[in-house]
């Protein structure tokens with residue numbers, strides 16, 4: 289990213305180099321004129337006054353131009369870097385984001401970006417002040433090459449000392465940065481775990497201990513870094529005064545210099561004190577920015593696409609799935625086919641083994657078919673639906689839709705065919721239709737009515753819902769409203785009905801799902817509601833990441849021909865429904 293930003297703004301940075309040299313030279317001219325005027329006697333104060341004020345004016349103009357370039361660069365970079373980072377997070381696969389965790393991503397988006405941007409703010413300042421110091425040294429070389437050589441040695445020693453001290457803080461900064469991630473996790477826990485903590489003082493104490501431990505670690509490292517910086521600043525300052533004292537008290541004895549030359553040396557040295565101090569501070573900020581850039585790199589986010597917020601607009605992404613026409617049903621007879629599909633989480637346990645593997649899975653989902661996926665906790669149901677919908681890229685096998693195989697090039701268009709309500713769904717305020725336009729208000733109101741939410745929630749002219757602070761069951765109804773309005777051909781619901789009351793559960797299984805089925809949707813529903821199993825056309829059971837045969841007394845006579853899934857014919861489904869009603 290640093291390279292990308294550098295290439296984009298290299299002219300801004302490069303122009304500050306000649307500007308810095310000009311500024312440095314002009315500043316030195318001011319010192320030279322003053323020391324010359326003093327050397328020529330203070331009786332005639334008019335000496336060089338014209339020159340002095342002309343040079344000051346040039347200094348003002350140059351300084352202003354440089355500052356304007358610097359602030360303009362900073363204003364551009366600070367927002368560009370955020371755009372790049374948001375684009376990179378958006379381009380990073382879901383599985384990678386999940387394994388990084390929210391706290392790490394948020395810490396990088398807030399903490400690292402701010403520090404990384406400083407690099408571009410500090411770099412021009414560093415150039416300018418290095419230029420001033422170099423011009424000061426050049427002026428010293430002109431005044432007395434011998435004394436200049438000694439001052440140079442002193443400044444090199446100071447420079448090496450500063451560099452070593454500043455670099456010695458890097459490890460502490462890296463550790464501090466890791467603790468910031470932990471602290472972000474603590475903040476997350478503070479808000480999301482507020483209920484549990486309010487009900488348990490033990491939990492609250494344990495949380496407090498963990499926070500205090502993290503803060504103690506942060507405090508210790510911050511103190512160490514600041515101590516080294518204080519040592520560095522003090523040492524540099526004293527070393528500079530030692531050089532200054534050496535010039536004043538010993539130079540005349542060893543170098544046969546006139547008072548004017550010594551005065552000019554001292555003035556130049558005094559003039560260089562502030563730039564040197566700024567260089568020291570910049571070195572500190574550059575190391576901090578380096579740690580931030582390294583942390584950003586460590587997340588290994590994918591490079592942002594050309595159009596980070598519209599993957600389909602990216603020229604590299606083939607559009608074999610005709611996304612424009614997906615609004616209602618899948619074309620042709622072939623549905624969603626999984627052939628020998630497998631997926632393995634990259635996370636490993638303590639003994640170095642993979643935590644969970646799905647597959648191989650062979651199954652087909654057809655338009656107008658209602659499939660239930662059942663299975664115990666941790667059996668792989670949610671993983672399966674993430675793989676079949678393209679959210680996790682299959683590690684092996686082939687997925688095809690309407691006869692077209694899913695590849696890296698067309699996976700974005702493939703995913704557009706799915707509407708999913710997962711266990712940890714995010715509820716958006718605006719309801720949109722198949723084209724991404726605000727949903728039809730009459731449609732939204734009709735469904736709010738049907739979901740029993742009409743009195744509570746209003747819809748504005750842009751189809752925005754007036755409130756989302758609702759019970760979990762009500763929020764899920766709103767999520768379903770989004771899915772219905774989007775009108776995608778494949779609908780995947782992960783234990784949607786688990787939070788619904790018995791009355792609405794019945795509405796869902798006996799009215800809404802059949803309506804969607806009649807519209808020709810591919811319906812994939814994860815459920816544990818065995819009271820409604822007879823409504824399914826087919827039931828797939830997950831066990832340890834595989835689809836296994838499903839046995840149930842109630843429907844033993846309906847075994848699927850492949851022995852894997854049970855296919856319930858419409859007739860048997862109706863019979864089952866009747867039995868449930870009775």
Ligand SMILES: Nc1ncnc2c1ncn2[C@@H]1O[C@H](COP(=O)(O)OP(=O)(O)OP(=O)(O)O)[C@@H](O)[C@H]1O
Pocket residue numbers: 386387633634635643644663664665666667668669670671672830
């Ligand atoms: N983000 C993840 N990283 C690594 N492993 C994971 C991750 N999510 C799930 N797993 C592993 O995959 C297994 C299956 O999880 P999955 O969520 O698919 O189960 P499930 O059948 O949906 O369970 P439940 O009924 O409890 O929702 C888990 O036992 C876990 O070991």
